[in-house]
Amino acid sequence: MISRPIVALSGVAKSYSSFIALDTTDLSLGEGEFVTLLGPSGCGKTTTLRLIGGFELADRGRIEIAGEDVTAKPPYRRPVNTVFQEYALFPHMTVAENIGYGLSVKANNVPAAERRRRVTEALAMVGLEEMGMRRTAELSGGQRQRVAMARAIVRRPRVLLLDEPLSALDVKLREGMQMELKRLHRELGITFLMVTHDQQEALALSDRIVVMNRGRIVQIGSPAELYDAPTTPYVADFIGTSNLVPVRSVGSDGQFDHLLMADGTRLRRRRRPGDRVFPNGQSVLAGIRPERLLTSDGGEVNRLAGRIVEALFQGDRVRIEIALAGGYERRSIFANVTRTASTASGAIEPGTEISLQVDPFDIMLFAAEDGQ
């Protein structure tokens, strides 16, 4: 847990008429963290961000920012700033006027000289030194993005909120901006809270990821934690992808869970501390990531037999769709195997039989009723 959170949501909920946008939720953000709210559209991530920004007011619960209760406060009384999805730059102002806007209004009381210095500083931070006098309409998408960033950081917020900041950019630009975001976060040292539906972006940027679905937080953890130890099949399939194979638990010893597949194959799964113990005979879901299925010959343990349905050439790797043997016909699994290994193991053609191996460390286990 975070000792002194900069943002704390406790029991916060929000609904629109009958639609529950955010179910009762607790969330804490630490000082200087880069946290991502990740989930499909309608999962409550944007609502959470807008509640913190003050653009929506919570039905229930309490929101604290920097130790102050801001639950009922309007956006202009909160020490946060936002980078909006479509940037929301003021079209009737120049780049410099946009950035200086939040400092220029009397109530904010920043003297003109100081204001100019800070605008120049913010422009330099986002690499737009020469662009101050431009109209926003003359800028490219990437430049607008930078102006939006500069405008949001110039007031030195305690928390920077980013609402799908990179979604309007093309792929090339997006990768460059990811680096920029990471650099800005390091240089500013303030808390970043970003909303995204792009799991790659979340994995690449975040200290912690909050996975959301249907108005609830499903799991919170570091990118590695979520990838290696998802607590639900939903997270396993949303962070990276996972094959979910229905199996039967046939007991555990101290080190391994023993699983029985429909075709009689036995799998061994290496247990981790704190893992749940499933009773003998219970149906469970085994999660195996496509990239952890190996064609190499490593003995007879943990081998899955099946027939190749389709093979897609992807350069360094081959993506194979496999129909597992024994009653799994309707649910094929996928494997990403490296080219060298696949060449070594012979031809990969649709219709041929294949045997894949998985390391006991690389099997995840979920209760079947957790479903999707």
Add this chain to the structure above:
Amino acid sequence: MSVQRRQRFGAFAALFSVPFLWALVFMIVPYLVMISVSFWTRQFPLFVPDFQFGNFVQIFSDPQYTTVILRTLKIAALVTLGALALGYPLAYFLVFTVRSEGLRNLLYMSVIVPLWVSYLLRAYTWKIILGTDGAVNSLLRMVGLIDEPLTVFLYNQTSMVITLVYIFVPFMVMPLFAVLSNIPKALIEASEDLGVGPFMTFWKVVFPLSLGGVVAGATMTFCLSFGDFVAPVLVGGPDGTMVANLLQSQFGAALNWPLGSALATLVLVLVLAVLQVSSRMDRAGRVGLG
């Protein structure tokens, strides 16, 4: 000229000859007639072709005419201000305060719907409301503020301004509604996010971005009320004559077409000047939203 180009020209001519002829016969030629007649001379009982500036000199030297022109400018300006003062808050309320889209459209339609009713009828209604037995007097008598009906409400410039504001306010609301609806809500959120309260957000963001609508609405309201001649007749008093009434009488009772044409030419020039200024302002203030 190639066959293809000739064909294209034929199609072009067929398509545009009708509207062009229409404009020529019913707009350009009448304007030319009007302008040339303004240089003619009156010779009792009729008038003869001529080329002299006497009519224009008369308009600018005779206080009877200058007074009416200035008064018309003043009333049109007051109507424009009144329509803006009523129309802007209304359009703002419709766009930003009313949350339900159904209710917003209903209210907007109720602003526009009076345009379906005859203009004369709507002007006449104010005669009834403001008259000696009208709604205002009845109300005041009912609450006991007055014993005798007051006549101050009707037949003066105030009643004209009230009537014209009522009649032309939809022309102010329509462009304002359109322009305010086009302002992305995210801009208002961005302003508040940057620590700026609602009042300054309005002055720094919403109002500058709505100037195009203000200019469009003001231009329409000004030009329409500048040329109005019904309100002066129905609710205007002896000091309510406007340029259009003067025009009417020159072409009618006074039977002085040359002077009437000179007045009409002046009105045309004034309105063109207003349009010119407003399109300049519009261009200068235009910004790409989005």
